[in-house]
Amino acid sequence: MPDNMFELAISAIVIGAALVLYRAIVGPHVFNRIMALNFFGTKTVMILVLVGYVYGRPELFLDIALVYALINFTGVLAFLKYAQSGRLDR
Numbered sequence: 001m002p003d004n005m006f007e008l009a010i011s012a013i014v015i016g017a018a019l020v021l022y023r024a025i026v027g028p029h030v031f032n033r034i035m036a037l038n039f040f041g042t043k044t045v046m047i048l049v050l051v052g053y054v055y056g057r058p059e060l061f062l063d064i065a066l067v068y069a070l071i072n073f074t075g076v077l078a079f080l081k082y083a084q085s086g087r088l089d090r
Contacts, residue, residue, distance in 0.1 A: 017044070021040055048068065
């Protein structure tokens with residue numbers, strides 16, 4: 001029973017990620033698109049954690065999810081800085 005619950009949660013997150021990906025493609029402004037990609041990265045982290053619990057290796061997948069979250073956060077900050085000023089060195 002708990003495995004079905006995790007699979008249902010993963011399915012719901014994937015559907016949410018598809019909606020966010022739609023916003024990233026259709027978004028009216030560049031900032032909306034960047035934030036949609038940030039939400040997509042957050043949903044990817046949640047999927048990684050849930051997959052870790054489904055396969056019985058939460059410690060391994062949690063480490064991968066944390067590294068991915070840090071890369072996602074840093075990338076979003078860099079894109080926002082570039083979108084605001086056109087350069088990354090200021």
